Structures are given as C-alpha cells and as structure tokens.
Amino acid sequence: MGQHVGRAVASERKIAGLSQHQLATRAQYSLSLVKAVEQGREVASPGFIAAVSKALGVEPDRLRGTPYVGTLEEDGPLEGLAELRAVLAEGAYVQALEPPGQSQLVTQLAEVEKALHNDKTRRALAMLPTLIRQLHGAVQEGNSGAEQVRAYEMLCAAYIAAEGACCRLGYSSLTALVLDRLDWAASHTDDPGYAVRSLMKRSRLLMSHGSTEVAMSLVDRGLTLLPGRNEGERALRGYGHLRGAIVAARGRRLDIAQEHIEHARRIAKPMTHESDLYTTDFGPGNVEIHACAVELEAGDPGKAATYGATLRLPADMAAPRAGHHWQDNARAWLMAGKPDKALAALNKARVVAPQQTRLHPSVRETLHGIAAAQRRQTDSLIGFASWLGSSL
Template identity: 80%
Template sequence: MEQTHVGHAIASERKIAGMSQRQLAARANYSLSMVKAVEQGREVASPGFIAAVANALRVDPDRLQGTPYVETLAEDGPLEGLAELRAVLAEGAYVQPIAPPGRPELRAALTTIETALHNDRTRRAMTLLPTLIRQLHGAIAEAHSDSERLEAYEQLCAAYVAAENACCRLGYSSLTALVLDRLDWAATHVEDRGYAVRSLMKRSRLLMAHGSTDVALSLVNRGLEMVPGDSAGEQALRGYGNLRGAIVSARGLRLDLAEGYIDEARRIARPMRHESTLYTTDFGPGNVEVHACAVELEAGDPGKAAKDGAALRLPSDMAAPRAGHHWQDNARAWLMSGKPDKALIALNKARAVAPQQTRLHPAVRETLHGIAAAQRRQSDSLLGFAAWLGAPL
C-alpha cells in the first residue's frame, strides 16, 4: 500500500534511526513543534522541510515521499518504456545503437515527445524515449558528414532533457542523475552551449531536492555566465536560469536574493508576447509571475502567495504541467493561510489542467491530507478527489 502522508514515513524513519523528535528538529534546523505537526499530519511537509529531514535521517527524499506511486501508475496499465530507459542508462557510454530512420523521422519523433510532455502526456513520452535515444546513437555512428553528426548530437541532448522531465514527473527521480550524466556527455559534442546550460539548471534542481542549495545556486550562476548573447534562444535560457535561481534561493530562505532573480527574469520577459518553447524552457511573462508566487510561498508570505496566485491569468500557451504546478502551489498556499476550502478548489484546477502530473505529484497528496486534517468534516468533494488520487485519508 502507498503511504498516507510524509509525516508517517518521517516518524517511522526517525524511530529506525533511534532519534527523538527533538534531535531530528535540531539536525534538520526546524522547530520541534514543526516536526511534531508534520508527523501528526497537522502541517504540510514543504519540499524544503523534506530535503532537510531526509539529510538529517540519511535517507533519500523519495523514500519519505513514497515515490514513485507504483500502484497509481499501474491503474493506467504497465508503464511502457521505463525498463528500457533503465537499460539504456545502465549501458552508459556503451549504449547499443539501433538503425535510425531518416532525419525527418528522427526530428518528428523528438517533436512528438516534446509535445507530449508539454501537454501532460508524460507516459506517452516515456514510451517513445528509449527507442529514440538508441536511434540517435545509431544516427551518430552512421553520419555521413559533420553537420549530420552535429544534428544527431543536438537531438540526443534534447532527448535527454526530455528523459529527465519524464523521470521527474513519473516519480523516478533516482534516475535523473544518470540522465544528466549522459546529457553532460552529449553536450560536449555540440557547439550550442544551451544544452550544457540546461544540464546545469536541471542538476541544480536535483541538488535542491537534497537540500544542497548553495551548490545548486553555484551551478545556476555558472550556467548564467555561459549565456553571453541576446538571441531569442539565449534570452529564454537566461530568463529560465534566473527563474531557477529564484526558486533555489527561496528554498534556501534567501528572499531578497530570490526577488532579485525574479526582477531580472521579469525584465527579460517584458517584451515577450508568449511563452517560449526554445530549449523547452517554457520561459515567458506568465511563467515569471508563476515563479514569483512560488518564491513568496517558499520564503515569504503564504497569504500573499495564495491571493496573488489565485488572481493570475495563466497564458493559454503555458505548458499544462507548468500551469498544473502553479495550482498545486496555490493550494498549498491557501492551506498554509488557513483556507482549506480554497485549497481544494485550487487542487481541482490543477487536476483540470494537468491530471496526469497532479495525480503523481507528492505535494498534492501532502496538501490533500492537510486539507483533511484542517476540515471539521470531510466533504464529498474532498473524498471524491482523494478517491481519484488513490490516496486514503
């Protein structure tokens, strides 16, 4: 059975470690009252709290969150592509290539995968990724010119970017370090430094999940230094990097620094009229404001984050998972502000725009249990959402 909430797992791991609540609070640098409230399900475990406690207990954050949610994934049938992707990653530098189709077919396959991720069809992307990665290795081996080989390497970089996204969304974050190692390698074979920048930013996200915010921020700044130009792609990368810096800073409770990154991202996005798809960054004016609310939630005033987030008009071209994540954050903000009914409304908005991501995101389950703890009587709407999520209350 999948666990009910993170607090149960924390209490169990703490007892296995022979640690008192007071000792855990001291090692994680949180208050004793917060540790008690999370273990009892009265407070939602934030991502920062989970990272700090996981470090203190010497366990993987995924262990506390219970991810991946295998039973939930199984309800929609076998997760095609996962076992093969694991094999590809285990092969490392010795990936067994397969004969590639023509260059137009390779480009079309990559577009199909990126479109699936943009539209919250992550399972579809996972199904297609292993074959494409092997075909691209075949295309590199069979290239007739430097330009053909360079094109194949660039597409391989993009495929690894997509693989990292898919693994994170499906709850297999333990695979992302291997994916990023392969992305680092592929990026050394292309002239476009954008993929190396993407890899640094994605690794900063992985480090942030483990509480290493200082190292994560150093990678963000290193990536920003690698984007010197002002082309549309470089501007998107620069803006994306500033948004990553804002979240890492907020996770480290450095609000002033986070707001500085948001201000710079807002300046870059000001002349834009849409959300960019370049390098699949999804950077644009809408994403900046979504991140501004996330910063306020992580390091500022949850009440302001809730109100500002609820008032946002998300662009129609915003990626579905990005919009869904915003409403997930908005739900947590409302719950922290003492408004569980509004939190449930926000969760239903997340479900409407990105059902696959919402069903598999650990923060959604934490928020749901927080709503149940805060409500005097469990409403039909809450019970219905819990049943859809597959999370017992």
Template identity: 75%
Template sequence: MLKAVEQGREVASPGFIAAVASALGIEPERLQGFPFVETLGEDGPLVGLTDLRTILAEGAYVRAEEPPNRAELASELAAVEAALHGDRTRRALALLPSLIRRLHGALHSATTEQERAQTHEMLCAAYIAAEGACCRLGYSSLTALILDRLDWAASHVDDPGYAVRSLMKRSRLLMSHGATDVALSLVDRGLEMVPGDSDGAKVLRGYGHLRGAIVAARGRHLALARSHIAEARTIARTMTHESDLYTTDFGPGNVEIHSCAVELEAGDPGKAARDGEALQLPPDMAAPRAGHHWQDNARAWLMSGKPDQALVALNKARATAPQQTKLHPSVRETLYGIAAAKRRQTDSLLGFASWLGATL
C-alpha cells in the first residue's frame, strides 16, 4: 500500500495519512505540507492569524477591548458565521480576533448573571468559528488551544449544547491523529449529554451521530458507522431544511453526504461515487459542506478507477467552494492520483493544476 501511494496508484486517504504520521512521529500537516503558505500568500497576508495566536497564548488572561452594545456584537458574530457558511474563511478569520477581545470586554462590563451567560454563549460561538477557520486554512495545530477556550466558555453557560459541540470537535481532532477509540468515546459522551427533544437537542443529537459515523468509519468499524447514519437519518426524516442551530448544518442533505463519506472511508468506494454523484444537494446547504462532498466524490471516483469522472467532481468542488477547494490537502492528493491514472495530461487537468498551484 505504501508503494502504491508513493507511485500514485492509490490515493493517500486521511486515515492513511494519520497512520503514517503516527508511525513517523510527526504531525499529519507536516506530512502533507499543510498549510499551503504560498497559495495562501497569493491573496495577500492572512489577516487575523497572528492576533488569534496571541489571544490563544494569553489563555485565561485575554486582553479585553471596549465592547459596543450587545446588538452590535451579535451582528459581528453573525457576519463571521455568514462568512464561514459562504466559503469566505479568510474574511471570518480577519473579523474574529477583535470580536473575541470585545466579547471579553463585554464579560467585564456585564452587570447581571444573564448578561454574563449570554456573553459566554457568544464566546462559545466565536471559538467554534475560530476552530473551523483554522482547520480550513491549514492551521489545525491551533485547534487544541481553541477547544480548551471553548471548554472554558461552555462551562459558564446552562445550555450543554456548546459542551457537546466542543466534544465533537475534539473527536475530529483526535481522529486526524489516528486516535479513533478515544474520539468515539467522546462522541458517546457528547450524545449522553444532549437533553430532551427540543429542536436544538434533535439537531445536536443528529450532528453527534454524523460525527460518530465518520469516526467509526475512519476506525474501520463499518457496522457502527452505518448504525450512526441510520440514527441520524431517522432524526432528519421530518426536517425540511439544513439547520443553522449551533452552526451544525445538520439536516437531511448532510445525512446523505455523510452516508457517502462512510462508504468512501470504510465501505464501497464505487457506491460512494455513484450515490454521491446522484445526490441533489439542498440549496440552503453551506458552500464548504457541499464543496467537501464533491471533493470526497472525486476521491471515490478515482478509487473506482474513473479518473475522468474524478476530475469532473473536482471541478464541481471548485465551482461550489473555491476557497476551500484550493486549500484542502485531499484535493491535491486526488489531483496527483488522477494525473498518475491518466495516460496523458489533458488541458482540463493541467488547467485545474495551474489554478490549484500544483505541479504535475
């Protein structure tokens, strides 16, 4: 398998990369050359990254800034979340440091417990956004620190949903390091914490099952992964849209995307390719979520011996979420696999490589 990956005959899947990185004693990002600093630099300096690093270094001693009123803070948070939803991750990162500092200022100026709780909830959402932005841009080395701050903020609110979100996000981080058993235990703990049957609880429970499905598939527990998908599908059956509660993007469309991803990770790549191509993605689905589906679909087609269809799927990913597609390491691995599988380099293949900044 190692030889096949080195020769481009097999795709270096995320699970494979995690295993090799663990054996070598290095971070997965180093093995992939991630983040792609030169590609990021094409659009200028990455505004906000240095400031966010400083905030994380300050830890519990964040330097607070004078806050505006709560309505303006809520508007700023909404702008960050909208940027992430619309594949404008650089914009979200640029807004986050000032927002976090001013939310800490709002904590200091709060006069009631209700105000403090509301501010902690907004901080939870801001740290969730920061984790997502860093993952997409290739700075996942910062996510452990971000999740520590999210754990702290979540401990100061009555709503357990943010603690659940933190557990699920940490399970993703552990999965990238190959620690799927621990990651699955965090998924189980998070699912146990979800209270009641409110809309928010249902969304959190469904989101937890989707996370559990991917972690189980990465750990080669196919039956468990399919069981999680079945539970999530039952929850989503009565939904008519992709929910924005807790910024989970949980809904019937996301369930079917994860079903294809499970087959890709641990089941039948051919089924993942065919089912994924046939999916009708809902119009309200977040652009990065849809783009990631087409990235996975491209890998599935390549693993099924269909490099031309893989390139078609990569172009769908590019059209749907160009910023994410250009910066995601799996896209480059898939592109190299397509180049190795095709007997000659076509204009469309070379054009995509040029756009990506990759050399074939």
C-alpha cells in the first residue's frame, strides 16, 4: 500500500536530524510506540500525529499526506475550491455580489447545510463561494439594523459550513482563514451562539496542532457564554462539552473527558432527536459516540470497540457523524487485536458516508494496520483498498 503516516514520520524525523528516542521525548510518547508507528505495526492516532508534527515543526497534513488529490480527481474537478481560496485571500476586502432576496439566500444556505448533513461535501463546496459573496452583498445593502444582523448570522452559518467542507476534503490549512472571517462576522451579531461555534471549531484546529491547553481554554470560554436558557443554548452547551471531552482525551486527561461526557449526557437526556440548531448535530446519539471516542483516545480501546459496535445510531444523525463513528470503531477494533471486525466497521462507514470515508486520514491508517495484522490479504480487504484508491 502507499505511504502510511509512519513512513512520513521517519522521513521527517531524519530530515530534522532526530533519533527515534529524541522524537519520542519531544512528543511525549514512548520510544516503542514511535518505532511501531514508523514500522507500520501501530496505527498513528490523531493525538500522536498532532504531537509528532509539533515536535518536528511540520504541518499535520504533511504527515497525513492530505489532501488526497488523486482520490479527489477521480470524481472530477473540485468545483469551488479556487474561488473559496480567493474569497478567503480577499479577507476584509471580499468582493461582494448583488444578493437575491433574503428568502432565496435562506434557501441556498439550507441547501448547503443539507448537502453537508448528507455527505455531499463537494456539492456544498461548489455552492459556498458565490453564497458567501452574496451574503457580503446583503450585509452591505441591509436597509435596517435587523436585516443587516440577519445577513451577518447567515454569513456566520456559511463560514461554519466552509470550515466543515475544508476539513472533510483535506484542506485543513484553509480553516484558520475561515475561522478568522467567522470571528469577524460573529462580532456583528446579537447571538453569542456563533461566537461559541467559532471558539469550538478553533479548539479543534488547535487540537490538531497539539495545543490542547489553549484548545481547552477556548472550550471553557465558550461554555461561560451560554447559560442554557433555551433549546439553542442547551444544544450549544452540549456540543461544547463534547468538544471538551475530546480535547481532554487528546491531552490524555480521561477524568476530565468523562466529566464533560456526563455533563453532555444530562443535557441530552430529555431530547428525542439530534438537534440541527447551529448545525451542532447534538443529541443522545452523538453523546454516546463521543463516549466511545473518549475511551479510544485515552481509555480502553477494547471497551470503545465493544460498546461502539452495539450503538444504534439515530435515523436523523448526520451521515458524516455516523461515518466517523464507524471509522473510530474500526480503529478501536484494530487496537483490540480484531482486524476482521475493524474491516467490517470500515465497510459500515463506507455504506453510511462514502464520500467522507474515502477522504478521511484515519481510514487509510486503519487499513494499513489491518493489512499488517492479517496473515493473508482477503478479498474483502483488497476490494476495500481498491475502492479507496490504495494498493496493497
């Protein structure tokens, strides 16, 4: 199979002039794990990648090899990417377009959010640049304070969607620019929810760079902005606790991570659905998915695998969220020494969210691990690798 993260780690380590022992010390991981990842005997977890990239002074995407340009090109040109780059480069001087009526803007935004919910990220990306320019036009043409504030709120939602699209397609280097624009737009609304969404999304970005302490401070800051007086604020508080759980787990603080999960469970308990408010996808199902993720990152991978396999995901759960769960479940099964069950979980991810599964770095890492663990290459493994665009 093509290069896995371990080979990239070994290459970058040698360029930096570090021994395996020196890298392990800097990244605060064991020497045995560094050796195992470099040799392809262990899967590089997101936490490991973040710590090692920080220790080596390289972008995490450099180690992961993202974006997977070859895979993206198989489905044709990635419409909207060049134009979104231009919008972000223009920054505060973005060239606005004359907007259609507000009802049409609302419809277009809903189409973008629906596409992301249904794992149609390429479609969302194609629509976003024009929509963002039109929303800037709506901000400039707002005839009243209320109209302008509403335009800013929709602009916030469009930037939130853009951040999600960039992450899923592997262009995470663009997310800092998106979040800067989101911060600016959120400062012009009367709704603290958009500022909170920005804080939580930035905490995810910081987490990928190994800055878990700063990431947790942003989570704490966001939670203080939300007293939880209405359904939207409660969904955001729950979402914030789930982000806090993952940040704490990534920092290997299982106790704090589990406290956040319990807070989220209490908020989700009376809910009968997964909320689409602020596109948080917060609800009882998402809480249990995160409980499994916490165990995988900082607790017991065997427990994460077993419990995760029994979850019945709600029908209204966003497809990429469900797909991400089965990707994590596959990694948990692999860490528990069950490569066959890991491959079965990857196939579940493929069914529920094919676009995301083909492009998520953890899928390729897990597939490398399965190939290394299995004594022979099964037809199902070869078939999945072929679909993914990798060779065994």
